[in-house]
Amino acid sequence: MASTYNPFENAQAQFDKVADMIQLEQDSREFLRQPMRELHFMIPVKMDDGTSKTFRAYRIQHSTARGPAKGGLRFHPHETADTVRALSMWMTWKTAVVDIPLGGGKGGIVCDPRTMSLSEQERLCRGFVRQSFDLLGPNVDVPAPDVMSNGQHMLWMLDEYETIARGHYPGVITGKPVGSGGSLGRTEATGYGVVYIVDDLLKNEDIDIKETTASIQGFGNVGEYAARLYSDLGGTVISVSSYDLADKASYTFRKKTGCNIEELVSIKDNFGCIDKEKAQSLGYELLPGEAWLSEDVDILFPAALENQITPENFSCVSGNVKVIAEAANGPVTPDCDPLIEKRGIHLAPDFLANAGGVTVSYFEQIQCNMNYFWSKEEVLEKLRYTMSKAFSGVYQLSKERGVYLRDAAYMIAIDRVNKAVKQRGWL
Numbered sequence: 410m411a412s413t414y415n416p417f418e419n420a421q422a423q424f425d426k427v428a429d430m431i432q433l434e435q436d437s438r439e440f441l442r443q444p445m446r447e448l449h450f451m452i453p454v455k456m457d458d459g460t461s462k463t464f465r466a467y468r469i470q471h472s473t474a475r476g477p478a479k480g481g482l483r484f485h486p487h488e489t490a491d492t493v494r495a496l497s498m499w500m501t502w503k504t505a506v507v508d509i510p511l512g513g514g515k516g517g518i519v520c521d522p523r524t525m526s527l528s529e530q531e532r533l534c535r536g537f538v539r540q541s542f543d544l545l546g547p548n549v550d551v552p553a554p555d556v557m558s559n560g561q562h563m564l565w566m567l568d569e570y571e572t573i574a575r576g577h578y579p580g581v582i583t584g585k586p587v588g589s590g591g592s593l594g595r596t597e598a599t600g601y602g603v604v605y606i607v608d609d610l611l612k613n614e615d616i617d618i619k620e621t622t623a624s625i626q627g628f629g630n631v632g633e634y635a636a637r638l639y640s641d642l643g644g645t646v647i648s649v650s651s652y653d654l655a656d657k658a659s660y661t662f663r664k665k666t667g668c669n670i671e672e673l674v675s676i677k678d679n680f681g682c683i684d685k686e687k688a689q690s691l692g693y694e695l696l697p698g699e700a701w702l703s704e705d706v707d708i709l710f711p712a713a714l715e716n717q718i719t720p721e722n723f724s725c726v727s728g729n730v731k732v733i734a735e736a737a738n739g740p741v742t743p744d745c746d747p748l749i750e751k752r753g754i755h756l757a758p759d760f761l762a763n764a765g766g767v768t769v770s771y772f773e774q775i776q777c778n779m780n781y782f783w784s785k786e787e788v789l790e791k792l793r794y795t796m797s798k799a800f801s802g803v804y805q806l807s808k809e810r811g812v813y814l815r816d817a818a819y820m821i822a823i824d825r826v827n828k829a830v831k832q833r834g835w836l
């Protein structure tokens with residue numbers, strides 16, 4: 410969806426609002442509202458048909474005050490420097506709010522892997538590392554999977570890094586496949602983490618998750634695992650939307666009696682696209698892409714891209730919605746926050762709600778450093794503990810100060826990063 414919103418301006422608007430609320434010093438504002446370091450570069454790739462293509466790429470480090478820059482690498486045809494800037498900034502707040510010793514960074518390549526062969530994707534990944542090698546490193550900047558990138562991409566990048574560096578550096582990248590330095594539970598982590606936060610939020614508000622219904626936008630890795638855990642805990646998913654590349658359009662798949670998540674997963678591709686014909690033959694209603702937002706449900710999970718819920722379309726959100734859980738990064742625009750707050754909807758903010766992925770990335774680094782790998786149960790138990798601890802701090806502060814959950818999460822995160830900056834003597 411084309412949008413007039415600029416994600417970096419959104420990220421700065423959110424930051425400025427809370428900087429005012431906590432009366433953040435001027436020097437800290439100036440320093441923290443923009444990335445510390447940026448690399449913009451081109452990756453030449455030989456294509457299978459004998460031609461060559463040049464891909465534009467970015468790696469942006471917002472902050473290394475609390476540890477190495479950490480964050481995903483997105484593959485998207487509409488990637489821009491400002492999107493990556495925003496996402497790198499949100500990573501800083503994400504690692505800070507869950508209190509893991511990492512900073513914030515993000516990368517993006519302007520490409521569409523859905524239209525590229527595996528060998529073209531491999532050459533693109535290796536090219537990314539060759540061009541950005543000097544900026545990466547286990548103690549410097551550590552990429553991970555994100556929109557349309559996966560464990561296989563990470564392993565090609567690790568291999569290229571290790572080939573250049575002539576040694577083993579498993580901590581230079583996370584989200585690697587299990588058995589090749591990856592952690593059990595990493596695939597599930599972001600989606601599960603979102604549901605851990607929703608579960609805690611519902612418990613605090615005396616709402617039984619088993620009595621709730623939900624609608625999900627996006628059925629990639631995050632949407633899928635959020636749907637799985639939410640259903641396992643007894644919630645009912647009424648509809649799921651997904652993007653269809655062939656039609657260049659999104660569709661909403663609805664089953665009022667409740668979607669069977671296992672069944673939907675079995676008819677989707679690696680990029681989260683659900684097969685329309687198969688879904689219809691399984692009894693799903695096929696609705697326009699935006700229909701997911703107006704479902705009469707208790708919980709909305711935007712799990713696709715940024716700028717999806719705006720003042721223009723917020724009016725179609727049902728009066729029964731109690732929670733909006735931002736599974737994606739930046740799905741709600743800042744000018745929509747006051748409307749959500751006014752309606753009394755609880756908003757689980759992105760950088761808290763979807764921090765599960767980076768948390769298990771951190772666990773992956775620890776396991777790689779020890780060269781000893783934990784069971785899935787152990788990983789998920791530690792994840793649950795970390796997410797619940799972060800949630801309870803944010804929730805308590807929001808109650809104490811009477812502020813929106815997003816603002817409370819920002820207050821905690823900005824304070825932690827600002828303290829690190831000052832203690833290091835940078836300001």
Ligand code: GLU
Nearest residue numbers: 480481553555766767770
């Ligand atoms: N891409 C994920 C995010 O946006 C995970 C980042 C990571 O594991 O470093 O949080």
